Amino acid sequence: MQSNELARQLTATVVCVAVSVASLAACDSNEQTGRSRTVSAQTKLCGANLSKGTRRALLDVLESRTYDWEWSNQKHLGDLAEPDQKSLGDAAKKLVSGFHETGADENQEYPLCYAYGPSAVNAMIDLSFYFPKAIPESPAHQLTPYELGKVSLARSSRAYLYMECSSSEFGSGNEPVLIEGELGRLRLPATESETMRMDNLNVLHAVSLAMVKELGCKGDAGLPARFSAPSSVPPPPDRTPSPALRRTPPS
Numbered sequence: 185m186q187s188n189e190l191a192r193q194l195t196a197t198v199v200c201v202a203v204s205v206a207s208l209a210a211c212d213s214n215e216q217t218g219r220s221r222t223v224s225a226q227t228k229l230c231g232a233n234l235s236k237g238t239r240r241a242l243l244d245v246l247e248s249r250t251y252d253w254e255w256s257n258q259k260h261l262g263d264l265a266e267p268d269q270k271s272l273g274d275a276a277k278k279l280v281s282g283f284h285e286t287g288a289d290e291n292q293e294y295p296l297c298y299a300y301g302p303s304a305v306n307a308m309i310d311l312s313f314y315f316p317k318a319i320p321e322s323p324a325h326q327l328t329p330y331e332l333g334k335v336s337l338a339r340s341s342r343a344y345l346y347m348e349c350s351s352s353e354f355g356s357g358n359e360p361v362l363i364e365g366e367l368g369r370l371r372l373p374a375t376e377s378e379t380m381r382m383d384n385l386n387v388l389h390a391v392s393l394a395m396v397k398e399l400g401c402k403g404d405a406g407l408p409a410r411f412s413a414p415s416s417v418p419p420p421p422d423r424t425p426s427p428a429l430r431r432t433p434p435s
Contacts, residue, residue, distance in 0.1 A: 231272030232394030248301025
């Protein structure tokens with residue numbers, strides 16, 4: 185199991201780097217791919233509008249003064265063809281159709297987009313969604329829980345946000361569907377800090393809020409309009425994180 189996860193992580197990392205290099209080398213720029221001719225003026229991420237505070241958090245995460253982003257296309261690993269989704273609406277439709285086909289499956293990833301700092305080597309994040317079967321009861325000790333959505337878990341290298349969505353799109357009636365948003369950093373931070381955990385959650389919240397609005401989730405799936413994530417427990421002392429797999433199950 186661990187070797188399979190490591191293989192997926194290495195493959196995905198190679199793909200992300202290849203995609204990033206190809207993106208940076210491209211001369212064309214168009215609105216649909218998420219690229220901007222003036223990256224310094226970017227105020228969107230994955231189709232979500234960013235507040236000044238969230239944009240600042242994203243730049244800190246990417247260790248850059250500017251950023252750019254692209255829609256993900258991981259339907260076929262290594263395929264750099266045009267992404268399946270060209271808008272947040274397309275990505276939401278992909279989530280809905282995937283849920284109707286496979287239901288809750290925490291190993292089925294629905295990649296959304298990735299962002300990078302053009303001047304910072306390996307400074308990249310990717311954002312994805314999952315349909316887990318349940319909220320983890322015993323999160324890994326490296327993760328700090330926060331009061332955002334049903335529950336949020338974060339460390340300097342990753343963040344997880346669990347939300348319950350009641351929407352006619354899922355045909356669930358009054359039964360909410362559990363959705364997990366995930367943010368991962370390609371470059372592992374050297375230390376663990378509360379600031380980095382909050383930056384990760386801030387960015388993940390903005391994208392997740394835009395997604396639940398697109399899905400028509402009742403009450404925005406419990407997400408606040410403005411980012412706020414009080415810690416459920418006192419933050420752990422700073423420590424150097426151990427290398428993590430790309431997809432690290434919270435429990």
